[in-house]
Amino acid sequence: MAEYNLDHDKLKKLETYIDNLQEKEGALINILHEAQDIFGYLSKDVQLFIARKCGIPAAKVFGVVTFYSYFTMEPRGKHVVNICMGTACFVKGADKILAEFKRLLDIKEGNMSEDGMFTIDTLRCVGACGLAPVVIVDGKVYGRVKVEDVEGIIKEYKQD
Numbered sequence: 001m002a003e004y005n006l007d008h009d010k011l012k013k014l015e016t017y018i019d020n021l022q023e024k025e026g027a028l029i030n031i032l033h034e035a036q037d038i039f040g041y042l043s044k045d046v047q048l049f050i051a052r053k054c055g056i057p058a059a060k061v062f063g064v065v066t067f068y069s070y071f072t073m074e075p076r077g078k079h080v081v082n083i084c085m086g087t088a089c090f091v092k093g094a095d096k097i098l099a100e101f102k103r104l105l106d107i108k109e110g111n112m113s114e115d116g117m118f119t120i121d122t123l124r125c126v127g128a129c130g131l132a133p134v135v136i137v138d139g140k141v142y143g144r145v146k147v148e149d150v151e152g153i154i155k156e157y158k159q160d
Contacts, residue, residue: 004045005045006043006045010038011049014038014046018050018054024053024054024055028050028054028060028064031054032050033070040075040076041074041075042065042071042072047073048061074112075116077116078117078118079117079118079137081101081118081119081135081137081153082123082126082137083097083101083121083134084122084126084128085122086124087129089132093146098122100147100151101120104150105118105154107119126141131144132144133145137156137157138157
């Protein structure tokens with residue numbers, strides 16, 4: 001395990017999880033979920049470790065990680081802010097809401113704030129068009145969001 005540039009305790013936890021599985025290759029998505037929960041994201045070293053531990057090609061692991069939007073290969077903030085950019089949300093000003101989040105948090109879309117508290121992402125459509133524009137923070141849905149609401153939403157999560 002020393003060949004991986006990873007936290008030893010976290011790696012051991014992932015190894016124990018994998019070792020306790022009956023079928024490893026068929027459980028790849030579950031393993032990736034567990035790894036992302038443990039490490040916060042799926043670095044190349046984590047992916048390589050999983051591939052070797054499960055006896056599958058690293059390319060297959062990478063293919064699954066890049067196919068599913070849930071998985072991330074970059075560190076994420078403690079709180080993930082998702083702004084819906086579907087047609088209904090966009091027409092009702094989601095682009096302005098995104099710009100305000102980026103301005104107030106001083107980060108670009110897909111990046112993590114310097115304090116490690118926030119990551120901003122966009123989604124294609126969350127299926128809540130009647131609530132447009134929609135913002136989701138850590139799974140909590142905010143509907144009919146206005147630019148003036150953004151500062152209050154951020155403050156809710158800065159108290160952690």
